[in-house]
Structure formats: C-alpha cells, structure tokens
Amino acid sequence: MKNAFPAYRPLALAVLAAAVLAMVPLIGPRAMVQDLFGILCLLVLALNWNMLAGFAGLVSVGQQAFVGIGAYTMFAAVILFGLDPLAGVLLGGLVAMALAVPVACFVFRLNGAYFAIGTWVAAEIARLGLGQWKALGGGTGTSLPKGTTRDMLGVGSVKEWLGVSSAAASDILLYWLALGLVLATLAASWAFLRSRLGLGLQAIRDNAMAARAVGVDPVRLKALVFLLTAFGTGLCGGLLFIQITRITPDAAFSLLDWTAFVLFVVVIGGIGTLPGPIVGVVLFYALERLLSDYGSAYLIVLGLFGIAVMLFARRGLWGSLSGRTGLELLPLGHRAPDPASAVRP
C-alpha cells in the first residue's frame, strides 16, 4: 500500500503542533496552562503504557507504582536533602528505573493475567511501604516546603523574561517541561520502534515462536522496555507532584488516576499505534470539559465509552481510522528490501 503522506509531512505537522503548544503560556490564561499540564502528563503516562502493553505485550495495571516512586523520590530530595525539585524529578526517574529491577524479577515470572495482578500487588506494596516513611508524613502525607517552586531552577529567568508572578512562572516552566517530556517520549518511542530492537519487539508481539526462531530474545527485550517505561513514568510522577505540591500515599499510588484513566486513553485512541494515545488524550480532555458539571456521570460515560470501543472498534479510534483510510502518521513499517539488489550471483 502506498503511504498517503510523504515522510516529511508528519514531521512538519508534529513540529507545528509542538510550536503551537509551546506558545500557549504566552497567550493563554494560567488556568489553561495548568489544565494542559495535567493533560500532557497524562499523555506521557499513556505513551509509556502503550509501549508496555501495545508493543511489548506487558499488560501492567501497576504503573502507579512508578508514578508514586518518582513523586516520593522528588519529595525526599527536596525535603530531606535540600535539592532542587527538578534534580529531584531526574532522581525520581532513576530511582523508579532502579526499583523496576526487583519488580521485574517478581512479575516476569508470571504470565498474562497473573502478570497484571502481580504488578498491581507490587504497586500496593510500594504504597503501603512508603506510608510507613515517617519523615515524609507516613500515611497522611506531607507538603513541599513553602517557596520551593518559587526558588526552582529556571523560574527566575522565566519570571524576568515574561514579566509574570513567581507562581505563574513555575506553572509555565512545568508546562514546558511536560511538553518537552511528551516530545522526548514520542521521539524515543519512534526511534526505538524503528530500530533493530523495536523490530524484534514487534516480531515477538506478532509471532513469539517465529521471532525466537530468528534469534530474538523476548525476555531481554521486554525487560528493557519495562525499565525504560519505568524511567519515563517516574519522571512524570515527579513533575506532576511539583505542581500538586502535596503528597499522600493514596494520591501518589492512585490506581484510578495513574493507570485506569491511562488505560482508557490508550485503548480508546488506539493501542499499538503511536498517534493512538494522542487521539485518546484529546478525546479524554474533551469529555472531561463537556461533562465536568455532572460529577460522577463523567466517569460513567467514560467507562461506557471504553466498553463500546472494545465491542465495536477493537483497534481504537485511530486504529480504525488508519485501517480504513490507509492514513499513517509516524509510520513504523519498513520497506521490504529490493529483491534485485539482495540477490547477488
């Protein structure tokens, strides 16, 4: 099938979209910047979960573990060691990745449904364990010290440059960081999936037996994806909780906020495609705005919508659209080698 878009078009589109999003804080109100920050973070989580479940076949329902670990590491870095929150975010990603190793040692022994439940139990153990950390408030949690975000690296320059208050400057800075994290995750996912490793991963997903026969090691590849997504998810957790400024074990390890919503976003948009989570997050945002006045009705509609997608459009909105029209943004396919050049006498 011929690609409807030449290769440079999606790139141009992505650059344009990123540029527009980057300019939002310059023109939009502060509430909008805060809202969009939340949405961008949700997108980071969705892109990571999509890599896990959509490409590596690892259906985890315990990714809130890494959000919480990233967030708690950031808090520990600020409160106990007096580090800059942004250094704390980076540390959060690294600690999440390090703790993903023992988690993987446990859950990789389990298959399918057992794997899913195993990840959930691991997240609960992390939640209950961190609830015992009295220096960070134990079960009732704690807040970032006053002025932490005001003194954060880069807030001063943003404040001077745009002539806004410290609070607004920190919102803007966090927003840009979230946008940067989205773009980095997207670029890294695309590069990874187009690489030799990514090809191996998709080969395992399509036919594990055949992939092993040509020398692809499924466990090593899946473990690599598990660790890398733990890093991305941990970074996102740290970033999220700088803006929230208050942490409790229940909020940091929320199954609903950091995994269930993410699952809906990815599946509704189209699992196993790169643009899918983006479509899903846009729809999620639209639904939230539309139904925000109706309280719990919003969640009921979201649940029903997810069920309907599974019944009638299994590949999600983006998957169905691209399946019908042949439209591909961020295509992952490779051109087959030219037989004339491959065969040498």
Next chain:
Amino acid sequence: MFSLDTIVQGLLLGGLYALFAAGLSLVFGIMRLVNLAHGDLIVLGAYLILGLGTATGMSPFAAALIAMPLMFALGWLLQTRLLNRVLGEDILPPLLVTSGLSVVIQNGLLAAFTADSRKLAAGPVEAASVAVGPVQMGVMPAMTLATAVAVILGLNLLFYRTALGRAFRATSDDAVTAQLMGIRPQRIFAMATGIALVVAAIAALYLGTRANFDPSIGPARLLYAFEAVIIGGLGSLWGTLAGGVVIGLAQTMGAAINPEWQILAGHVAFVLILMVRPRGLFPRAID
C-alpha cells in the same frame, strides 16, 4: 510468637476472603477471564440486599436468598450480552471491559446511594460469641468460614459430580474439543458467571454484616480475592480456600506485630509464595 487467638482470627478472616474469591476462581478457571469488576459486583450485591431489606423489612439473610437468583440473572446477562463478545486469546479486551464496568458500577452506586457508609443489620447474632477451648470465637466470623467451606464443597460437587460440571471442566481444558462434543461454550460461560454472582451475593451478605461498606471499597476486596485465587492455583477451588486462609493468616499476623502492617503482610505473603511457586500451590488447569 503468635497467640492461638491470632491464628484463629486469621483462619476466620480467611473464610471471608475465600468467599470473595470463590466466584472469581470459578470464572477465572473456566474461561481465564480476569474480572476486574468482581469486587464491585459484590458491593452491588450488598446494596441489593440492603435495598431489599429496607423495602420489605426482612432480615439480611432472607434478603440474600432473594438477591441470589437476581444476581444469577445479572451474571447470565452480563456474560451473554457483554463478556462473551470480548473473550479470546488477548487478555486486554476483557480486562478493559470489566474495568469499565467497575468504574460504571462504582459511580452508579455513588449516584444512587451517596458515599455514606452503610451496614447490614443482622441483629443480636452480630455481637454473639462462643468459647471454643481457650479462644473466644465470634458467631458471625465462624458462620462466614463455615459458609465458605460449604460453598467450596458445593462448587466442587457441582464441578466433579454433575453433567454441568463435566462441561465446565471440558471447556476449561479445551474449549474447541468440548464444542465438538456438543457443548456450547458460550452457554457454559453464562452459567459459570451466573453461579459466580450467586456466590458474590453470599459474600456480599457477610461483607455487609461484618463491617461498613461504601461504593468505593470493591477494588481492594478484589485484590485480596485475586491473591487467594492465584495462591491457590488456577482451577482449584480448595486451593482458593487455602489461598484465602493464607491471606487472612498473613494479615492478622502482620497486624499482631504492628497494626499498620496488616494489609502489607498479606501482599508480602503473596509475593513470597509466588516467588517459590509461580503457578500457585495446587494448580489443576494449565494456563
């Protein structure tokens, strides 16, 4: 190190968890369906019993008897209209559908009954206790464990002594070959989910009389139930009872050391057992 009392309380708590898990074990064993809404369906059952009780003034035990056929019908409908369409090799579609269902049930109950916690009033039996040797045993917890054993016994008789049970086992082992023998898996699945929800109604009775409940408590109960099923081994109902008892014992022992460690101890026990035996203690079927 642990008093006899702690161990008895753990056993009794294990009975409750086994009741939560029995229906799940049946469904999981027969069709490998991960029903993330099972905990919320138990909570739904508790509200059903509460509603029937308030409407007619009868005791929760009588109301549960009426709730059981209603829950069976709900399970049958759920399976034939919804879950049968998403079952397959891929575990994600049923996972997503049942998690959507979980969100819908939780928020539906929230809208209908508010977030206030409720309780089923069972009368004087709630506070009654008997002395068994040196240990004081609550009558309700003892009834819970006895009911759990009876339910597992009943399900096992159904599973190994009846034509329906043979069909259950055949479908669990190999659905395609079972079909060649004239079994319709879709009907078998609907029966299984119906029966699972009857057990859920029984579990709801004991959940509601034991402690307060509100619309949000389903998922935590679901996790204990899943742990019991997995510790017990896929397709083994006695294993599920053993799994429930393991979680119950671990939780009361953890709580005896430090009250904050109760839930954590249950999860840690789960991880330790799975590290040694990744397929659980008594697996009957192969995943």
